[in-house]
Structure formats: structure tokens, C-alpha cells
Amino acid sequence: MGNLIFSDIDGTLINSKQEVTPKTKMAIRRQIIKGNVFVPVSARMPKAIMSVVGEITKACPMVAYNGALVLDEMGHTLDSRSMPSAKAAEICTYIEHKNNGVVWNVYSGNNWYYFPGNNDQLVKNEEKIVKFRAQPSSIAEIRQLEKVHKILLMGTPDLLDATQKDLQQLYPEFYIVKSAANLLEVVVKGVSKGQGVKVIAQALGADLKECWAFGDNYNDEKMLQSVGHPVVMGNAPENLKRKFATTLDNNHDGIAAVLDKIN
Known part of the structure; x- marks a missing residue:
């Protein structure tokens, strides 16, 4: 088996128009033809991952929800780590009581729920990006x-920086x-993109030291630390760029620039 190429989606695989450019598409396809395996690793839900990755390949393993759900290329669950729904309801209640413009969304399997009437525009914007509809719901x-x-x-x-501090306490x-x-993402402890890529590598018998990973934000850091060849995009925060090799940004085929140099 070839090596694994892990990639975040938003801000990494797709450009600011939410597209995978032809150049990046071809670079990844060339790696797949060589026998390497492309693995999207995202905070997105599985269907919203495939709405992008389906343009490159029709089937692949994936890490969804920042590592809370890991699927093989047939869509079978390799790992699923969920929180009790009562706890999720408690956090959503806390957000609603704050009533400061932060809106909650809850994801379960392939369903996306949100609280209508509180800053709906934020949800509409996300729906446009991921090409998937959220369902209005209640606590x-x-x-x-x-x-x-x-x-x-x-x-x-x-607001989210303040909310992050409060919720962490x-x-x-x-x-x-x-x-x-x-x-701002909330998952159970032990869940991370780093954990997700380890599950995939184990399932496929791959050595993470030989694998590549591309990311652009803090939720990618544990994935980047897990592989032998970590790369951050030119649009990543400065302190991530100080820690990892950096390529061009997501609007200038940063992934292709690296993959085209791999033998």
C-alpha cells in the first residue's frame, strides 16, 4: 500500500471560492494513481466532506467532526466518539441564556441541527459553504x-474567544x-484530528512517519504533529507557520505545490 495524504478541507483543500482548483485536483489524482491514499480530515460532517471530495475521488476513508467520527472508504465506522445528548443540551442552554449573538449547532451522524431565530444568517452562510441544509431544532x-x-x-x-474560556472552565x-x-468546535476529550489519522493509519497498516498532512488552523495541529511530513498553508496563523513547513496559500494551489514534488 502507498502512503496516506491527509488534508483538511476549509482553508486548505478548497480556495476562498469554496472550490478545489483543477491544478490541486490533478495533483491529488496523480498521487491516487501512484497508489497513495487521499484522506480528507475535517470538522465537517461526512456528507459535507463528500460534497467537496467527490470531485476528486468517488470513495475514500475520512475523518469527520474533527475526529469524532472516522469512516473507511466503504463508509463503515472505524471509530465514533460522542457526548451524552443531555450534556450537549446543557451547553446549548448555556449559550441560549447568554443570548449574545452566538448560535449553537449540533451534529449527530449525518444530521445537522440548529436553533432558529438567533442569528440565522450565520447558519445560512455555513449552509452555502458546505452545500448541506441544517434542520431547525430545539434543546x-x-x-x-x-x-x-x-x-x-x-x-x-x-465573542467566541470569551465563550471558549468560559466553556473550558x-x-x-x-x-x-x-x-x-x-x-468554535466542542467534542469529547480524546477526540482530535490527530487521533482520527491514527485510527485510519492503523486500519490501513500505514506508517505515519511516511505520511503527509496539510492544514491551516489550530484544529489541524494534532494531525500535523502525528505525521512525518506536516505542511501548513500560507494562509495559516503565524504561530503555526513557525512550527511547520509552509506552502503557498489555499488560493494558490499550496497542496499541489508540495505533492508535485513528491516522487
Whole structure:
């Protein structure tokens, strides 16, 4: 088996128009033809991953929800780490009581729920990006879910920084990390993209020291630390660029620039 090429999606694989450019598409396809395996690793849900990756390949293993759900190329679950729905409902209640413009979203399997009436525009913007519709819901409904893979909080960067601090004190059992300036992710402790890539490597019998990973934000850091060839995009925050090799940004085929140099 060839090596694994792990890649984040938003800000990494796709450009600011939400497209995989022809050059990046071809560079990845050339690696697949050589026998290497392309693995998207994203905070997105599985269907929203395939809405992008389906343009490159029809089937691949994937790490969804920042590592809370890991699937093989047939869509079978390799790992699933969820929080109790009662806890998710508690966090959503806390956000609603704050009533400061932060909006909650809850993800379970292939479903995306949100609270309508509070800053709906933020949800509409996310729907456009991921090409998937959220379902209006309520805290009572969230409480009834069988499992919750992820909570996503949307808001202004400053509000989310403050919310992150508050939630970390209130819920030390959760891993709370920004995936973009205006997006804050909540998953159970032990869940990370780093954990997700380890599950895939183990399932496929790959040596992570030989694998590549591309990312652009803090939720990619554990994935980048897990592989032998970590690369951050030119649009990544400065302190990530100080830690890892850096390529061109996501609007200038940063992934292709690296892959085209691999033998």
C-alpha cells in the first residue's frame, strides 16, 4: 500500500471560492494513481466532506467532526466518539441564556441541527459553504438524540474567544478548539484530528512517519504533529507557520505545490 495524504478541507483543500482548483485536483489524482491514499480530515460532517471530495475521488476513508467520527472508504465506522445528548443540551442552554449573538449547532451522524431565530444568517452562510441544509431544532429535541458527535458555535471572533474560556472552565471534559476565527468546535476529550489519522493509519497498516498532512488552523495541529511530513498553508496563523513547513496559500494551489514534488 502507498502512503496516506491527509488534508483538511476549509482553508486548505478548497480556495476562498469554496472550490478545489483543477491544478490541486490533478495533483491529488496523480498521487491516487501512484497508489497513495487521499484522506480528507475535517470538522465537517461526512456528507459535507463528500460534497467537496467527490470531485476528486468517488470513495475514500475520512475523518469527520474533527475526529469524532472516522469512516473507511466503504463508509463503515472505524471509530465514533460522542457526548451524552443531555450534556450537549446543557451547553446549548448555556449559550441560549447568554443570548449574545452566538448560535449553537449540533451534529449527530449525518444530521445537522440548529436553533432558529438567533442569528440565522450565520447558519445560512455555513449552509452555502458546505452545500448541506441544517434542520431547525430545539434543546428538548437535542436532549432526545441518541448521540452527539459535535457542537459548533458560530459568532464573532471576540465573542467566541470569551465563550471558549468560559466553556473550558465549566466543561473540562470537552476538547474546545477554534476551526476558524468565527467557528468554535466542542467534542469529547480524546477526540482530535490527530487521533482520527491514527485510527485510519492503523486500519490501513500505514506508517505515519511516511505520511503527509496539510492544514491551516489550530484544529489541524494534532494531525500535523502525528505525521512525518506536516505542511501548513500560507494562509495559516503565524504561530503555526513557525512550527511547520509552509506552502503557498489555499488560493494558490499550496497542496499541489508540495505533492508535485513528491516522487
